[in-house]
Amino acid sequence: MSKIYVIHENSEWTAPLYKRFDELELPYEDWNMTEGNIDLNEAPPEGVFYNRMSASSHTRGNRFSPELTNAVLAWLEHHGRTVINGSDALSLEVSKVRQYLELEKYGVKTPQTIAAMGKEQLVEAAEKFDGRPFITKHNRAGKGLGVQLFQSVEGFRNYVESQEFEVPVDGITLIQEYIDSPEPFITRCEFVGGEFLYAVMVDTSDGFELCPADACSIEDLFCPAGDDAGETPKFQIINGFENPIIEKYKKVLQHNDIQIAGIEFIRDREGNIYTYDINTNTNYNSNAEEVGRQYGMLEIAKYLGYLLKHNLVESK
Structure with a gap:
């Protein structure tokens, strides 16, 4: 039976997605890249493969998980499997240099x-x-x-x-x-299936640990976006966010075969946008989503479920 296979190295970040799979009664299998092996003489199973490898894996003791994932993705792509956020996405995930060059290629301004x-x-x-x-x-x-x-x-x-x-x-x-922003906020634009889902405003006054996952703790790191903002929710979905930058982001994702991502930008005092991060292992904050009534992991599960059904139809 075809399944959705989730490639990752952090079980805390996959739990919310698996909950949505269960709600939608979608078959799935966990592929944890903290260890493993690949028989190159065998073909991969049928299904949809979703790569959630993180550039920060080494901070959790998983130094070589991206390298193992890269080998797995090469194997899957060689056999023509449906891979979401494949090897091109992984190469951007682990290199900000490559991110900035790709953003600039499609007219997206990045910091010097x-x-x-x-x-x-x-x-x-x-x-x-x-x-x-x-x-x-x-x-x-x-x-x-x-x-x-x-x-x-x-x-x-x-x-x-x-x-x-x-x-x-x-x-x-x-x-x-250093981008001197008038307020201690950055904006994170979420995409699923290559399409814009929503934008979330992130308060950076407590530091620059910006992972929105509920399992993440906020560390006391330097924030390059300004002074204290007071008592406000750290993550707030922006209703009706519109900006020409979205179309440019979509081109960057399309040309790098990235289907699911969060892209972050900051504004300077003149209102100019500087984009500084593409996160292909995107997470979502449940409190912000409850208020905004939009649910990232649910949309990902629906998207992967659609692809799985499409694959099943094609194979008949």
């Missing part, structure tokens, strides 16, 4: 960014900002990894040469211009 490896090279990169404040982040990131604000090259040099400096898992640190 320099990728560097090596302490002296990092300092040289910081000097190119000519005294302007800048932030650092990891190339293979998620969870706000490596995000810090620096006002001067000297302060950055002291950090790089200290024991506090955190080497990214792939060795590449990004030096990026």
Whole structure:
């Protein structure tokens, strides 16, 4: 029997999706990439395969899960299976460099960014900002990894040469211009089946751990979006959000074979939009969705269920 196969490394993030599968009576199977093997001489089972691998897997002790997932996706695609968020999506998930280049290719403005490896090279990169404040982040990131604000090259040099400096898992640190936003919010646009679902405003005053999943804890990380916002819900769905950026995002997703994603942007004081993250392992916040009466995991389950039914019809 054909099923929906979910490829992942974090069971806490798949639980809400499996609940929706059960509600819709959809057959599914869990493929956890924390370990496993692939017999390349055998064909994969029939079904729909949904990749939810995360760039932050190494923070949960699953350092090589993306590499195993990449092998599994190659195997599935070789055999022509229906794969949602396949190998192209994974390559963007684990590299912000690739994300920014793809966004710029389709007319989406990203912050000025320099990728560097090596302490002296990092300092040289910081000097190119000519005294302007800048932030650092990891190339293979998620969870706000490596995000810090620096006002001067000297302060950055002291950090790089200290024991506090955190080497990214792939060795590449990004030096990026600081976007001075008038309010401590970013906007996250959710897509399912390549179509816009909704936009959610995220309060970043508590830090830059922006995963909306209920299982995530909010860490005290630097927020590059401003000062305290007061007592407001961290996640709020924006009713009737419209912006020309949505059509550009859809082109980026289409040309990179990404069907499900969350894309984040921030506005500067002049209202200009800077896009800085494509998250192909998107999660949703239940409180925001209850208020907004929109449900991301339900839409994903319906979408995958439709594809599964379509596959079954084709195979008859």
